Structures are given as C-alpha cells and as structure tokens.
Amino acid sequence: MSPRSIAFLMRHQVTVEPYLGDTSTGPRYGAAAPLRCFLDAQIxxxxxxxxxxxxxxxxxxxxxxTSVPTGSRVTLPDGQVTTVIWCKDRDGGGLPTPDHVEIALE
Structure with a gap:
C-alpha cells in the first residue's frame, strides 16, 4: 500500500532560508525558498x-x-520571522497513514 498524500492539506506557504552554519558575523543562511505546508499556530x-x-x-x-535544517530561518505568512527548533520525519512504516515532516518553530 502506498503512503497517503497530504497535498490537499497544504493551505499555507512559508519562506525558508536554510541554516548553513555560523560565521564570524553570525549565522549564515541559504537562498530563501517558498514551502507549501500546513501551519498550526499553537504554543x-x-x-x-x-x-x-x-x-x-x-x-x-x-x-x-522536505528537509529543513535546525536553525533555519522561516518567515510565516503574517511576516513573522522565526527559527527551526527541529525537523522530524513522521513515517507510518507502511500503514495507511499520512506520512509527513513535522517542523517545530520557535
């Protein structure tokens, strides 16, 4: 059985600047790229x-x-800029569940 697609849930778009490492002047980020997603604004x-x-x-x-490094900068639809705490794969292991990636933001 193939994994279920969650494409129909992707109602939001954020902008991700991947964390590349630290420099003498602070964090370094890659080019900004849009990411279709479902955003849950819950503390x-x-x-x-x-x-x-x-x-x-x-x-x-x-x-x-989707792969987003810890420390990446994310701009939310309302313009708020936040940072990735962690990014985890959520795989049902072949069960008929919606496989996805969960990204916790500061």
Missing part, C-alpha cells in the same frame, strides 16, 4: 536537539521529502 513545549525544554510558537507540516 507547546518541545525538546530541542540538545535536550532542553523550549517553547514552540507554531508547527509546520510538510510533504515527506
């Missing part, structure tokens, strides 16, 4: 990659092939 507690408990202001759900 919740999540764990950072370092294991710290941090507040996430919103979550982006995107197609399974």
């Amino acid at each position: 919740r507690m999540v764990r950072s990659p370092a294991g710290e408990q941090v507040t996430s202001s919103s979550t982006v759900y995107a197609e399974p092939s």
Whole structure:
C-alpha cells in the first residue's frame, strides 16, 4: 500500500532560508525558498536537539521529502520571522497513514 498524500492539506506557504552554519558575523543562511505546508499556530513545549525544554510558537507540516535544517530561518505568512527548533520525519512504516515532516518553530 502506498503512503497517503497530504497535498490537499497544504493551505499555507512559508519562506525558508536554510541554516548553513555560523560565521564570524553570525549565522549564515541559504537562498530563501517558498514551502507549501500546513501551519498550526499553537504554543507547546518541545525538546530541542540538545535536550532542553523550549517553547514552540507554531508547527509546520510538510510533504515527506522536505528537509529543513535546525536553525533555519522561516518567515510565516503574517511576516513573522522565526527559527527551526527541529525537523522530524513522521513515517507510518507502511500503514495507511499520512506520512509527513513535522517542523517545530520557535
């Protein structure tokens, strides 16, 4: 059985500038690119990659092939700029569930 597409849920668009690393003048980002997604503006507690408990202001759900590095800069539809806390694949392991990528934002 093939994974279910979540394309019909992609009602929002954010702009992602991928984090490339730190320089002597601060973080370096790649070229801005649009990302079709479903944006859930809900505050919740999540764990950072370092294991710290941090507040996430919103979550982006995107197609399974999406890859957004931790630390990337994201501009929301309302113009707010935020940072990626983590990006995780959500794979149903062959079950008939909607596979997707979950991106927690500061």
